[in-house]
Amino acid sequence: ERRVLLRLSCFAGRFSLEGACAVGGEGHCELYRIIASLVGKSLVDVDDRDRSARYRLLDTTRLYCLRRLLDSEDASLVFNLHARHVIGQLESLDQGSRAAPPQESAANLSQYIGDIRVALDRAAQSEEGDDVFIALVLAALPVWLHLAFYRECRTHVEAALRRLQRMPAPEPEHEMRLFLALGTTLAYLKGAREQAEGAFAGALQIAEHL
Numbered sequence: 001e002r003r004v005l006l007r008l009s010c011f012a013g014r015f016s017l018e019g020a021c022a023v024g025g026e027g028h029c030e031l032y033r034i035i036a037s038l039v040g041k042s043l044v045d046v047d048d049r050d051r052s053a054r055y056r057l058l059d060t061t062r063l064y065c066l067r068r069l070l071d072s073e074d075a076s077l078v079f080n081l082h083a084r085h086v087i088g089q090l091e092s093l094d095q096g097s098r099a100a101p102p103q104e105s106a107a108n109l110s111q112y113i114g115d116i117r118v119a120l121d122r123a124a125q126s127e128e129g130d131d132v133f134i135a136l137v138l139a140a141l142p143v144w145l146h147l148a149f150y151r152e153c154r155t156h157v158e159a160a161l162r163r164l165q166r167m168p169a170p171e172p173e174h175e176m177r178l179f180l181a182l183g184t185t186l187a188y189l190k191g192a193r194e195q196a197e198g199a200f201a202g203a204l205q206i207a208e209h210l
Helices: 002-008 017-024 028-040 059-070 075-097 102-110 113-125 130-146 150-165 172-187 193-208
Strands: 044-047 054-057
Touching: 002 017, 002 028, 002 054, 002 059, 017 028, 017 075, 028 044, 054 059, 059 075, 075 113, 075 130, 102 130, 113 130, 130 150, 130 172, 150 172, 172 193
Parallel strands: none
Antiparallel strands: 044 054
């Protein structure tokens, strides 16, 4: 239970049983038993009003466990697993949000902002985190743009482009998508029209060679 509790502290807010399985290092049934025990001890809060239960560590519990996790040998592995889970969730959410009403879509996407920020912060600190960082940014683009988080989007897209361009063989499609997102973001920011046009031109140039 202690090990699972430490691992669950990587989540910024609420998480599903699927998310817990992604980072917990236990099978579905065993993890459910452990979480039920943690809920019974008031270490984990559960919201089961929807079709699928959502869990959350109490704030004081999470802060304590997060400090312990960061000092442990598991930290790098757990945050990598967390980042890949976030990427998968965002990709599936993007597909579902296209058919959802705008208000429902915004509420659904906004609940992942905290975990996006945690995952990007950890990937940015990793010396070998370029691939994960870029994948996170690409997956998070619809969230930032849908919620009009333009400055946050710009900061991370520019960082992803720097990381992508220093790779020996950068993926052209990824670079094109990042330039397109950068142009879209800059178009909404005051005084950035010329920069937006440059970003769009960069995306078009890459697209012409694909």
